[in-house]
Amino acid sequence: MERKKLLGMTLDELKAVATEVGLPSYASKQIAEWVYGKHVRSIEEMTNLSKKGRTALAEHYEIGCVPPSDIQQSIDGTAKYLFPTESGQLVECVFIPDGERATLCVSSQAGCRMGCRFCMTGRQGFGGNLSVTDILNQVYSVPGSELLTNIVFMGQGEPLDNLDAVLKATQLLT
Incomplete structure (x- = not known):
């Protein structure tokens, strides 16, 4: 199963993602800060999300950054x-x-x-x-x-x- 990309999602879209994977809606702001503010390369780096939440998120999503070829x-x-x-x-x-x-x-x-x-x-x-x-x-x-x-x-x-x-x-x- 191909995972969806978090990069490119708005805060409202990230709220839906958070709810979908069982995270509280406020986690959408945390995810946005990790993706757009801190430029993380993996969901595992989102350390203010619970381990269970990161695992659930990573099951269906990825950041979406690809290095230059x-x-x-x-x-x-x-x-x-x-x-x-x-x-x-x-x-x-x-x-x-x-x-x-x-x-x-x-x-x-x-x-x-x-x-x-x-x-x-x-x-x-x-x-x-x-x-x-x-x-x-x-x-x-x-x-x-x-x-x-x-x-x-x-x-x-x-x-x-x-x-x-x-x-x-x-x-x-x-």
Whole structure:
């Protein structure tokens, strides 16, 4: 049985998860803090949940963070990360350090269906919209994500063509 991803769930969705696995509803805030605030990689790290609660949660859910499958590093510190998506596609995001600032360009789609002639992503075709989990995974799985000062949707895809997922990801990031 494939476990569902906690990454990408709102507080209301996490309340339903908590109730489903027998945790009190207030545990949803604790889960959200572990996933979005502390960026844990496993449910076992959620030490303010009971052992029984963590076991029940882990039976049906996982965090949802997947490490990059490839990293290309530039001498100036810029790094391009290749991430697998839930659907099996590969997408890129780029970390750009600039003095006191650090920007992450995230993808919202695998490829792009706009077909702009000047864009290499458009030439590769459209592989599908990314899920909220796929979008957030780029942010939470990049080493040094706590240093980010800017996140821009300028990776692969047209963000407005996947508006619901982009808006939900933005809501969860802020």
